[in-house]
Amino acid sequence: MTALLELQGLHACYGQVEALHGVDLSVGAGEMVAVLGPNGAGKSTLLRAVMGQVATAGSIRFEGASVAYAPTHRRAALGMVMVPEGRGIFGPMTVDENLSLGGWTQRGCVAAQRGRVLDLFPRLRERLGQLAGSLSGGEQQMLAIGRAMMMQPRLLMLDEPSLGLAPRLAAAILEALGELNRNGLGILLVEQRAPLALRLARRAYVLRLGNVVAQTQPGETLTQDQLGRLYLA
Amino acid sequence: MPEATLLLQFLVTGAGTGCVYGLVAIGFCVIYNASGIVNFAQGSFVMLGGVVTYSLWHALHLPLAVAALGAIIVSVALGVLTDLLVVRPLWHRRATMFVMILATLAVQIVVERLTLIVVGDAPMSLPPILSRGPIHLGPIVLDTQVAFIFAVSLLLVAGLRLFFTRTATGRAMRACSIDRDAAALLGIPVSRLVAVGFALSAAIGAIAGILVTPTQYTAYNLGVPFAISGFIAAILGGFGNPFGAFLGGLMLGITQSLATVAFGAGTRNVFSLAVLLIFLLLRPQGLLGTAKT
Numbered sequence: 001m002t003a004l005l006e007l008q009g010l011h012a013c014y015g016q017v018e019a020l021h022g023v024d025l026s027v028g029a030g031e032m033v034a035v036l037g038p039n040g041a042g043k044s045t046l047l048r049a050v051m052g053q054v055a056t057a058g059s060i061r062f063e064g065a066s067v068a069y070a071p072t073h074r075r076a077a078l079g080m081v082m083v084p085e086g087r088g089i090f091g092p093m094t095v096d097e098n099l100s101l102g103g104w105t106q107r108g109c110v111a112a113q114r115g116r117v118l119d120l121f122p123r124l125r126e127r128l129g130q131l132a133g134s135l136s137g138g139e140q141q142m143l144a145i146g147r148a149m150m151m152q153p154r155l156l157m158l159d160e161p162s163l164g165l166a167p168r169l170a171a172a173i174l175e176a177l178g179e180l181n182r183n184g185l186g187i188l189l190v191e192q193r194a195p196l197a198l199r200l201a202r203r204a205y206v207l208r209l210g211n212v213v214a215q216t217q218p219g220e221t222l223t224q225d226q227l228g229r230l231y232l233a
Numbered sequence: 234m235p236e237a238t239l240l241l242q243f244l245v246t247g248a249g250t251g252c253v254y255g256l257v258a259i260g261f262c263v264i265y266n267a268s269g270i271v272n273f274a275q276g277s278f279v280m281l282g283g284v285v286t287y288s289l290w291h292a293l294h295l296p297l298a299v300a301a302l303g304a305i306i307v308s309v310a311l312g313v314l315t316d317l318l319v320v321r322p323l324w325h326r327r328a329t330m331f332v333m334i335l336a337t338l339a340v341q342i343v344v345e346r347l348t349l350i351v352v353g354d355a356p357m358s359l360p361p362i363l364s365r366g367p368i369h370l371g372p373i374v375l376d377t378q379v380a381f382i383f384a385v386s387l388l389l390v391a392g393l394r395l396f397f398t399r400t401a402t403g404r405a406m407r408a409c410s411i412d413r414d415a416a417a418l419l420g421i422p423v424s425r426l427v428a429v430g431f432a433l434s435a436a437i438g439a440i441a442g443i444l445v446t447p448t449q450y451t452a453y454n455l456g457v458p459f460a461i462s463g464f465i466a467a468i469l470g471g472f473g474n475p476f477g478a479f480l481g482g483l484m485l486g487i488t489q490s491l492a493t494v495a496f497g498a499g500t501r502n503v504f505s506l507a508v509l510l511i512f513l514l515l516r517p518q519g520l521l522g523t524a525k526t
Contacts (some may be wrong), residue, residue: 053414076420088415090408101408106402150419185262 002064003188004029004155007049007079010058012042012049019045021210022058029156032177034201036194041207043190047157050188051075051082063154077105079154083161087144091133095124098132098143102150110150117146120176127172138169145176155189156180162196174200224230235469238372249379249448251486256441257463258478259393260434260468266410266429266473268329274315276460277344278308278435282442282467283451284348287357297362305439312435315340316428318423323426341456348453356450358441382444389437397475406430410473431485465509471522480520482509 003026020042027033035043049056052072060068067075076082090098099117103110120123121142127135132143141161148156161177162170164183170193178200181187191197198204206214214226257279264272287309289300319336328336361378368375397403406426410415417423441459442451466485470477485505493503512519 022444051418053417054291071413071424072417073374073420073422076418082418084418088412088418092411093407097404100401101404101419101421104405107401117495147419172350224245 003027003061004031004063005188006061007060008052008059009060010046010049010060011055012045013044013055013057014102019054019056019210020049020056023207023210023212025205025212027186030184030186031164031203032181032189032201034194034197034204035188035190035207036192036197037203037207039192040209042210042215044159045208045210046207047082047084047159047188047190051080076151079152080157081148081151081153081155082157083148083159085159085163087140089132089135089140089144089147091131093132094128095130095132095135095143096128098147099128099150102147104151106150106152109152113150113152117149120149120180121146127147128131137164138166138173141165141169142176143171145173149180149188152183155186157190159190160192161189162191162193170196239494243374243494245373246373246379246491247487248483249376249382249446249486250489251439251466251483252382253445253482254268254458254462254466254485255479255482256386256389256444257459258466258482259390259475260438260441261463261467262473262475262478263406263437264308265467266475267406268320268324268409268427269413270320270333270337271306271330271464272337272431272434273334273460274311274313274340274344275434275438275463276456276458277341278312278438278456279445279459279463280345280348280451280453280456281308281311282439283359283446283455284352284357284442285439286304286443286446287359287451288352288486290359291357292462297359301362304443305436308435308439308442309343311429311430312402312438314429317430320427320431320438321424341460345453345456352453354453356452357446358450359446361447368477370383370460373411376448378444378447382448385444386479389440390476393475425430428466462505465505468509468511469519470517471514474521476522477519484520 005027007023007025009021010023011018023046035046045054048054050113052062052070052075056068059066061178062078088162099114100110104111105111123139126140126148127139135143144177161173174196177187187199189197202218205212255341260275260326263273274386285304286300288414289295289303290297305491320333320341323336363376363377363381367377368380398409405416405421407424409423413423462485466482467478469484470481485508488504488508489501492501493512
């Protein structure tokens with residue numbers, strides 16, 4: 001069975017500086033995979049590279065087909081959906097407009113999908129006419145994930161969805177992701193809060209200075225000790 | 234009171250010119266919002282609007298409306314070509330904004346010189362689009378062409394407002410102006426929307442050029458003055474906000490008109506630039522713009 005996402009020997013560069021040095025990673029259909037690692041490990045770069053927002057070399061295959069040369073918007077149209085660091089919300093536009101922009105690739109079935117998204121995050125229903133920039137951090141994250149779900153993703157990639165949120169909100173967001181995953185959505189989750197991510201993800205990769213330094217198998221868990229060593233070593 | 238009537242008269246005339254500046258300014262904003270580029274070839278769209286309409290009407294004896302439509306099409310073609318042949322290749326090479334802006338200035342010069350070669354340097358004018366006598370509003374006389382400029386400008390502004398708020402493409406263009414990377418992640422083809430932006434501003438610029446020609450004249454070298462006025466208007470309005478830009482244009486037109494009546498025609502540019510300086514010092518975010526930090 002072909003993996004949903006398969007990276008082989010992925011390098012990524014910002015100008016002259018290489019930030020990823022040959023990463024191998026895969027996400028199976030319906031699988032939730034976490035990418036952990038300290039600041040500056042290249043976690044965000046990894047997602048940007050998968051979406052074609054930085055210069056890359058190496059293989060990026062989505063559902064078996066190479067997408068390494070496709071522009072970002074075409075990858076998104078295939079169902080590779082990323083919620084970027086900082087959420088990428090359009091602050092001066094309303095919540096409703098943000099959601100409908102998420103339906104750009106799925107025009108025709110926007111209304112039904114919008115209903116499902118608002119069922120997942122009922123808080124957004126009350127805020128539809130409000131400017132997205134006026135939402136709280138947690139609500140903005142809900143909007144970002146909801147907008148991503150408008151695209152009917154096949155693979156959802158999230159860059160630190162818990163960043164800047166109170167622990168309880170962060171847990172609620174990750175809980176929602178867990179539910180999406182149980183319904184069969186493949187998820188690639190970049191997280192600094194390793195315990196949160198490991199509770200949900202089936203497998204995890206640990207990234208350090210642009211290399212995968214460890215990966216766990218299904219069912220295997222990392223102890224605090226092992227984690228500490230991976231982060232600090 | 235004849236003085237008050239005269240003042241009002243100048244206000245109305247100034248507002249008419251101001252509408253044209255406003256349209257040119259909107260053209261700047263539409264491209265800037267979609268791409269982050271200040272397109273200094275904007276003036277060439279305005280110039281072509283007038284010159285091509287005149288040429289089609291005068292040389293080919295086409296009806297004025299058909300000639301105007303032809304001029305809009307020529308300008309839109311030039312706008313899209315500017316994007317495809319100049320802006321996009323530079324974009325792919327990750328050129329700096331400075332380089333892109335200079336490249337659009339080069340386009341302006343090339344178009345201006347080609348126009349000079351093709352149609353010569355004689356000034357040309359068009360008959361009023363609506364041929365009937367002036368409209369009397371109480372003591373004020375409203376030239377029909379100025380009334381026509383008001384009507385078309387307001388329709389265009391209202392239409393653009395609907396386009397940016399109600400259509401998927403318009404909303405996507407706004408999204409691009411806020412965060413291009415995030416828009417691309419939603420599957421929005423950002424570079425195609427930049428092309429739409431160039432086409433749209435070229436059309437608006439051409440319409441501005443067609444509207445203004447019957448009230449004065451046009452020639453191959455009139456693009457730059459209109460671009461400068463439009464650029465000032467865009468800054469007054471808060472660069473990137475099309476409706477602010479239109480208000481900025483009105484303000485600039487009225488200022489120039491009042492300067493002319495008070496101190497003579499030679500001072501109008503002095504006052505335009507003075508208003509610009511005052512805004513840059515006291516309200517750099519413009520009328521409707523938000524402060525950038």
